[in-house]
Amino acid sequence: MASSEIEVTESPGAATAQDPPGEAAAAVVDVFSASAYGDLEQLRRFVEQGGASLSTPDASGYYALQWAALNNFADVVQYIIENGGNVNATDNLKQTALHWAAVRGSVAVADVLLQNGAWVEAADINGYRAVHVAAQYGQTAFLNHIVGRYHADNDAPDNDGRSPLHWAAYKGYADTIRLLLFREASQGRQDKEGCTPLHWAALRGNVEACTVLVHAGTKQELKVKDNAGVTPAQLASNKGHRAVANFLTNAERAMSNHWTDKIRSGKFGDSGYAPILLCIIIGCTILFINSVLAAPDLPKVTAAVGLWAWTAISLAVGSLIMFFRCWSKDPGYIKTPRELGNHQDDEDPLLSIDVNNSSQWTGKWSQLCPTCKIVRPVRSKHCPSCKHCVEQFDHHCPWISNCVGKKNKWDFFVLICMATMTSFLGAAVAVQSMFHPSSPNFFFFFMLPSRFIADSMKVNFCQGYGLPQPHFQRASHGFIMSWFNILELLYFCFSMALC
Numbered sequence: 001m002a003s004s005e006i007e008v009t010e011s012p013g014a015a016t017a018q019d020p021p022g023e024a025a026a027a028v029v030d031v032f033s034a035s036a037y038g039d040l041e042q043l044r045r046f047v048e049q050g051g052a053s054l055s056t057p058d059a060s061g062y063y064a065l066q067w068a069a070l071n072n073f074a075d076v077v078q079y080i081i082e083n084g085g086n087v088n089a090t091d092n093l094k095q096t097a098l099h100w101a102a103v104r105g106s107v108a109v110a111d112v113l114l115q116n117g118a119w120v121e122a123a124d125i126n127g128y129r130a131v132h133v134a135a136q137y138g139q140t141a142f143l144n145h146i147v148g149r150y151h152a153d154n155d156a157p158d159n160d161g162r163s164p165l166h167w168a169a170y171k172g173y174a175d176t177i178r179l180l181l182f183r184e185a186s187q188g189r190q191d192k193e194g195c196t197p198l199h200w201a202a203l204r205g206n207v208e209a210c211t212v213l214v215h216a217g218t219k220q221e222l223k224v225k226d227n228a229g230v231t232p233a234q235l236a237s238n239k240g241h242r243a244v245a246n247f248l249t250n251a252e253r254a255m256s257n258h259w260t261d262k263i264r265s266g267k268f269g270d271s272g273y274a275p276i277l278l279c280i281i282i283g284c285t286i287l288f289i290n291s292v293l294a295a296p297d298l299p300k301v302t303a304a305v306g307l308w309a310w311t312a313i314s315l316a317v318g319s320l321i322m323f324f325r326c327w328s329k330d331p332g333y334i335k336t337p338r339e340l341g342n343h344q345d346d347e348d349p350l351l352s353i354d355v356n357n358s359s360q361w362t363g364k365w366s367q368l369c370p371t372c373k374i375v376r377p378v379r380s381k382h383c384p385s386c387k388h389c390v391e392q393f394d395h396h397c398p399w400i401s402n403c404v405g406k407k408n409k410w411d412f413f414v415l416i417c418m419a420t421m422t423s424f425l426g427a428a429v430a431v432q433s434m435f436h437p438s439s440p441n442f443f444f445f446f447m448l449p450s451r452f453i454a455d456s457m458k459v460n461f462c463q464g465y466g467l468p469q470p471h472f473q474r475a476s477h478g479f480i481m482s483w484f485n486i487l488e489l490l491y492f493c494f495s496m497a498l499c
């Protein structure tokens, strides 16, 4: 990659506005400082009594309007425009007051400027428009405002071919990325170096930015190579961002068609692991009946043990029913406007959110789903496996090949309880039958390679724990028993994994 860092334009006025109020009063010496500190009274005095001009720049080439815009003084901005300030005046870098307003995300100032004829697409010498500056500084509300209300192009390229999405990805502003993707910014756009936004996010090791981009994208971006022939995953790896490199490599594997890649990435097709779990439950139940209860060479179980055994079988059947419900039920998918059939193209859904209440805003951006194009309710989340937002999302369970959410969480809870009880009861009955004085023992199978070790282990283990001595004479049934126990153990592990 030719250049790995993007220079961000820092506004020189940023420092002055942060001075304490006491010093501010002393620092107001001309129209520029009065504008920067929002001292409208002093500004009036300079203009109306001193005859100062608002249309000429200061020694550095910056205008009073820019200073007021930067520090979000909408009343001062209004006054300057009404008293000869040029709303589209540019400094030496060709930046307008709107660019400066975008640095701090001054929405009220943007309204005043744009309603007084400011050009929303004005570009500076780097080709940065207000949308680029807002993305560089993570001013999501500002960006949303000028795009939604003033139709700024949210996908415009700068002189290097970088869109606001490139910038937001590079700086790691996940909320800005969500907004831009929600507003259909192009993920596949390559800049002059051939880099997509995912390249820039990977370069900087921004995990959250990469996650949002990958989940909302078509996954084709993972394969795109820049001019140096490097994919985002390789770029992250080269830069030593291991978490991002692993995430992107896993995402690449998941979209690969090779079955080993799917297993390694934890995704086994669209069906997940549900068929495996189904086979295990049915297989274990049949083995339990066949090898423990109905086995001809095992001692007949007592009434009490039999009752527990049949309880375990009933629970296994119940687990199957609950498994089917969890697997087949809608977990609480949130319908997209397209699915609901109402295309409200004329009404921008994001404009109804109160942009002036910043405390409300900050929590809201994560509620935008760039994939489903909805503002989702609190506690809901997008599931990349199901490709839907799920209400009261808990997690996506590969064993039931479904999400656990609002509508199936109780079914899932009952499934977990039933599966756990089945495992414990089944195992208890099986162990009770095996350690009966006249039963074969599964230890034999494990110790088959060395009869000598088997014998010594048998004695040591059983004596040590005060257990009855097992019999090793009839090994044929022990073989089935051992497999039953392995499966039982697996089943138990699976039910634990479900939790």
Ligand SMILES: [Zn+2]
Pocket (backbone or CB within 6 Å): 369, 370, 371, 372, 373, 381, 382, 383, 387, 388, 389
């Ligand atoms: Zn979604």
Ligand SMILES: [Zn+2]
Pocket (backbone or CB within 6 Å): 383, 384, 385, 386, 387, 395, 396, 397, 402, 403, 404
């Ligand atoms: Zn899911």
